[in-house]
Amino acid sequence: MIMMETKDTYEKGLKITGAPSLDELHASPCYQLPPKERRALAAVIECIEGIPCNPCETSCPVGAITVGDEITNLPVVDFEKCTGCGICVAACPGLAIYLKKYEFKENLSYIAFPFEYLPLPPEGATVQMVDRYGEYVCDGTVLRVVKIKRMDRTTVVHVSYPNDYYERVVNMKRLPAS
Amino acid sequence: MEEREVVVIGAGPAGLSAALEAARAGAHVLLVDENSKPGGQLFKQIHKFFGSHEHRAGVRGIDIGTQLLEEAERLDIEVWLDAEACGIFNTTDVWIVRNKEKSVTVRAKRIILATGAVENSVNFPGWSLPGVMGAGAAQTMINLHRVLPGQKILMVGSGNVGIIVSYQLLQAGADVKAVVEAAPRLGGYGVHTAKVRRAGVPFYTSHTVLEARGTDHVESATIVQLDDKWKPIPGTEKELDVDTICIAAGLTPLVELAFAAGCEPLYSPLLGGMVPWHDRSMATSIPTIYLAGDISGVEEASTAMEEGRMAGLSAAYSLGYVDRETYAVGFDAAEKRMLALRSGMFGQKRRDAKAAIVGHSRG
Numbered sequence: 001m002i003m004m005e006t007k008d009t010y011e012k013g014l015k016i017t018g019a020p021s022l023d024e025l026h027a028s029p030c031y032q033l034p035p036k037e038r039r040a041l042a043a044v045i046e047c048i049e050g051i052p053c054n055p056c057e058t059s060c061p062v063g064a065i066t067v068g069d070e071i072t073n074l075p076v077v078d079f080e081k082c083t084g085c086g087i088c089v090a091a092c093p094g095l096a097i098y099l100k101k102y103e104f105k106e107n108l109s110y111i112a113f114p115f116e117y118l119p120l121p122p123e124g125a126t127v128q129m130v131d132r133y134g135e136y137v138c139d140g141t142v143l144r145v146v147k148i149k150r151m152d153r154t155t156v157v158h159v160s161y162p163n164d165y166y167e168r169v170v171n172m173k174r175l176p177a178s
Numbered sequence: 179m180e181e182r183e184v185v186v187i188g189a190g191p192a193g194l195s196a197a198l199e200a201a202r203a204g205a206h207v208l209l210v211d212e213n214s215k216p217g218g219q220l221f222k223q224i225h226k227f228f229g230s231h232e233h234r235a236g237v238r239g240i241d242i243g244t245q246l247l248e249e250a251e252r253l254d255i256e257v258w259l260d261a262e263a264c265g266i267f268n269t270t271d272v273w274i275v276r277n278k279e280k281s282v283t284v285r286a287k288r289i290i291l292a293t294g295a296v297e298n299s300v301n302f303p304g305w306s307l308p309g310v311m312g313a314g315a316a317q318t319m320i321n322l323h324r325v326l327p328g329q330k331i332l333m334v335g336s337g338n339v340g341i342i343v344s345y346q347l348l349q350a351g352a353d354v355k356a357v358v359e360a361a362p363r364l365g366g367y368g369v370h371t372a373k374v375r376r377a378g379v380p381f382y383t384s385h386t387v388l389e390a391r392g393t394d395h396v397e398s399a400t401i402v403q404l405d406d407k408w409k410p411i412p413g414t415e416k417e418l419d420v421d422t423i424c425i426a427a428g429l430t431p432l433v434e435l436a437f438a439a440g441c442e443p444l445y446s447p448l449l450g451g452m453v454p455w456h457d458r459s460m461a462t463s464i465p466t467i468y469l470a471g472d473i474s475g476v477e478e479a480s481t482a483m484e485e486g487r488m489a490g491l492s493a494a495y496s497l498g499y500v501d502r503e504t505y506a507v508g509f510d511a512a513e514k515r516m517l518a519l520r521s522g523m524f525g526q527k528r529r530d531a532k533a534a535i536v537g538h539s540r541g
Contacts, residue, residue, distance in 0.1 A: 014371065018379075052521050054229075095373045131376070170376055
């Protein structure tokens with residue numbers, strides 16, 4: 001289910017609000033939401049401007065992301081090949097990739113997103129999930145906090161959250177300094 | 179008088195890359211920088227860089243800086259820090275003041291100017307209050323000195339510098355209250371604005387800062403909407419509770435040394451204003467003087483590094499250190515990597531502006 005973005009500003013798009021609108025995303029060949037019936041996590045990319053950049057492609061161990069010879073091509077994920085490993089999530093300099101899966105368990109979807117703020121949430125914590133505008137959407141439960149050397153100080157936080165907000169949620173609110 | 183083959187002025191990404199390339203080719207290089215630490219702005223770039231593998235994409239600027247310094251040490255490049263280049267005479271003689279006390283003139287066969295750029299200011303009532311600063315200054319405070327300039331920030335300007343510094347201020351624990359942009363559309367990469375927006379920071383396009391208020395420091399700021407002629411619209415003023423105003427209104431190339439030396443100037447509004455004319459090899463109108471990085475037109479650290487390689491290699495070739503074929507292969511590879519960075523909707527304009535400089539017929 002796609003949540004309608006109701007505020008006027010939300011419809012003005014990336015170069016006005018700072019965030020890509022759903023209309024812009026749906027019109028871009030880059031953005032693909034994993035189909036609800038897919039069983040594994042898959043990478044979702046929100047990179048719609050054609051900037052000269054390709055670490056997503058070169059970091060993918062299974063060749064599931066294609067930018068191609070022209071470095072300004074938009075990246076496209078092949079869901080047939082994507083294993084949902086998450087290496088691209090930390091490799092993207094723009095922090096524009098996350099993993100998603102619809103209904104990983106009863107009524108709950110799954111997201112794994114890049115997070116470069118401190119403090120980090122502990123596993124099991126309830127956190128506030130936000131949309132592309134930083135607006136609170138719903139609570140989520142932290143499942144894993146992945147911080148490995150290869151990801152070079154970009155933490156990837158795995159969270160479960162209600163299916164209703166499958167497409168709208170993209171990240172979590174920063175936590176107050178402890 | 180001291181003599182060196184190549185003197186590189188400025189040890190930022192462009193100067194370091196130029197020095198490395200010239201030294202690799204076999205030239206004896208002296209690298210001078212007025213600061214007490216080398217690296218220029220690289221060591222405050224804590225974010226991962228864009229580009230492809232050969233541009234070290236995905237690596238944080240701070241780590242690229244460390245790699246370049248390690249390489250400079252391996253190649254035994256002579257580095258003078260706290261060394262201010264004050265003038266260039268007779269196309270070869272660089273006047274340097276060391277440690278603010280000793281005046282030295284170094285005769286160089288080739289000089290590579292990699293002096294960088296300076297932040298532009300925006301004037302408005304209250305702009306001299308403590309708390310109003312360049313976005314780059316705020317970035318230096320948080321990432322080099324680990325001091326938060328304030329808790330509540332207004333960012334003026336939405337180019338990549340304004341957006342990246344906003345993000346890093348959030349990471350440092352500040353609250354960015356708003357980003358204002360005088361143009362009707364945001365300037366920086368959408369992936370940067372998106373990560374700042376999803377952190378809850380509002381963007382105001384067609385807005386500017388009207389006034390900063392406070393007794394001995396910034397206590398609030400007034401922003402205002404602009405009409406299509408960039409004039410403030412009365413009645414649209416909004417007061418923001420901020421203690422810091424960061425200005426990210428572009429950069430101007432630091433060209434004084436080049437122009438004092440007699441390098442021919444050229445106006446390139448897109449690349450920051452007056453720049454020294456240069457050819458494809460990065461040579462200026464004075465054949466012993468080369469350029470690299472923001473002094474030749476404001477771009478990014480990754481383009482500065484490629485330009486540094488091009489200038490360093492060209493200088494070494496002109497001294498006879500590499501043969502024509504080796505030069506052509508190395509130069510073309512650097513230029514190809516450079517053109518990749520100057521592509522797409524953001525890069526094409528810079529590519530055109532650069533081509534206009536190189537293609538400009540002199541005299």
